[in-house]
Amino acid sequence: MRMIDIIEQKREGCKLSQKEIDFVIQGYVKGEIPDYQISAWLMAIYFQGMDDEESGYLTKAMLESGDTIDLSAIEGIKVDKHSTGGVGDKTTLILGPLVASMGAKLAKLSGRGLGHTGGTLDKLESIEGCSINLTEKQFIDQVNRINIAVSGQTGEIVPADKLLYALRDVTGTVPSIPLISSSIMSKKLASGADVICLDVKIGDGAFMKTIEEARKLSRLMVSIGKAFDKKVIAFLTGMEQPLGYAIGNRLEVKEAIETLAGDGPKDLEDLCVEIAAHMVYNAKLQPSLKEARQIALENIHNGKALAKFYEFIHAQGGKIGALDTFVRTEHVIPYQAKKPGYVQSIKAYNIGLVSMHLGGGRETKEDTIDPMVGVLLKKKIGDKVAIGDVLCEVYANNPVGEEIIKLLDEAFAIGDSPIETLPIIQEIIA
Numbered sequence: 001m002r003m004i005d006i007i008e009q010k011r012e013g014c015k016l017s018q019k020e021i022d023f024v025i026q027g028y029v030k031g032e033i034p035d036y037q038i039s040a041w042l043m044a045i046y047f048q049g050m051d052d053e054e055s056g057y058l059t060k061a062m063l064e065s066g067d068t069i070d071l072s073a074i075e076g077i078k079v080d081k082h083s084t085g086g087v088g089d090k091t092t093l094i095l096g097p098l099v100a101s102m103g104a105k106l107a108k109l110s111g112r113g114l115g116h117t118g119g120t121l122d123k124l125e126s127i128e129g130c131s132i133n134l135t136e137k138q139f140i141d142q143v144n145r146i147n148i149a150v151s152g153q154t155g156e157i158v159p160a161d162k163l164l165y166a167l168r169d170v171t172g173t174v175p176s177i178p179l180i181s182s183s184i185m186s187k188k189l190a191s192g193a194d195v196i197c198l199d200v201k202i203g204d205g206a207f208m209k210t211i212e213e214a215r216k217l218s219r220l221m222v223s224i225g226k227a228f229d230k231k232v233i234a235f236l237t238g239m240e241q242p243l244g245y246a247i248g249n250r251l252e253v254k255e256a257i258e259t260l261a262g263d264g265p266k267d268l269e270d271l272c273v274e275i276a277a278h279m280v281y282n283a284k285l286q287p288s289l290k291e292a293r294q295i296a297l298e299n300i301h302n303g304k305a306l307a308k309f310y311e312f313i314h315a316q317g318g319k320i321g322a323l324d325t326f327v328r329t330e331h332v333i334p335y336q337a338k339k340p341g342y343v344q345s346i347k348a349y350n351i352g353l354v355s356m357h358l359g360g361g362r363e364t365k366e367d368t369i370d371p372m373v374g375v376l377l378k379k380k381i382g383d384k385v386a387i388g389d390v391l392c393e394v395y396a397n398n399p400v401g402e403e404i405i406k407l408l409d410e411a412f413a414i415g416d417s418p419i420e421t422l423p424i425i426q427e428i429i430a
Contacts, residue, residue, distance in 0.1 A: 248374015
């Protein structure tokens with residue numbers, strides 16, 4: 001078998017066999033196939049695609065390239081969640097404690113943020129003393145004890161994905177549905193959960209720009225999950241504006257706490273309640289989705305979910321003091337409306353870039369994050385505004401330059417007519 005033949009087959013749109021895909025992945029991980037040939041193969045996939053069976057073969061080959069987490073020592077059905085990346089996406093901080101308070105076992109390996117989207121690990125590390133470096137034993141023991149643990153990847157989980165993603169990032173082949181699906185699903189399958197909920201973002205601040213693209217990706221990931229005897233549910237959710245109001249690590253932790261106390265943004269609460277209901281129902285802890293939704297709402301408003309959040313943070317070494325002093329920056333700068341009307345759109349991508357430029361995100365993996373900085377929206381799509389109304393507040397520890405103001409000017413569109421907003425969850429595929 002030769003790599004050049006496999007590249008040419010895919011270039012011509014031919015279907016690859018499981019043996020051929022195994023040959024590529026094993027050879028690349030071992031260092032036997034050079035980057036330039038893998039780059040050509042990735043570009044051929046980008047243009048010619050893969051069918052569902054090929055995507056399943058690729059997922060399996062990537063999954064088998066390294067370690068997998070054995071969660072059999074955790075009692076009951078294990079649940080997990082993955083987001084394709086969004087601005088203001090603090091869902092895990094709310095959803096995890098919420099489902100844990102309902103009796104579900106959430107064992108989650110999370111990642112860091114890069115570019116305009118934030119990572120769960122960065123948000124947790126913004127909390128004083130909070131550790132995300134759990135050993136496999138600590139991870140499993142904590143889930144058995146309090147129903148929830150979140151950690152960075154332990155061991156060599158899916159090394160093929162790390163190698164392929166680094167190459168995709170520099171060869172223009174990131175937005176390929178077979179490559180995205182195999183990347184996500186190989187890591188989720190390696191993490192060992194039985195029920196996997198996928199939050200597939202759509203819009204300006206997301207990889208998937210249209211609902212058609214998101215639907216295609218979701219159907220493929222659900223199909224791959226079925227092939228591995230896992231229950232996978234995909235939620236197609238809007239990212240035309242940031243999720244909630246807070247963007248930035250500590251700002252998002254604070255908003256997560258407020259949401260768990262029953263005082264959070266409606267879009268964020270709606271999303272977390274619906275995903276929680278599906279997790280708990282599919283973990284066979286409630287007889288119907290309706291009853292699972294009801295208990296999720298009750299636990300947000302009766303203090304049980306919030307108590308579980310603090311138990312979770314404490315278990316991982318974290319300490320949170322008074323919320324009114326939790327976020328401290330040198331400057332809090334109001335950004336005001338320059339015309340009256342109704343907010344028509346808020347470009348999530350621009351708001352994410354503002355947070356990154358302030359120091360709240362990374363342009364490269366080596367960048368250091370300032371946990372305090374970010375953006376706090378004061379208006380959302382559909383809100384009426386007058387000249388001078390504050391659209392958002394910028395939390396900064398350095399002077400705010402023209403580049404940030406320009407990004408904000410381009411982020412907010414204000415028109416004369418009221419606008420209806422779409423529900424946060426636009427479709428569910430299972």
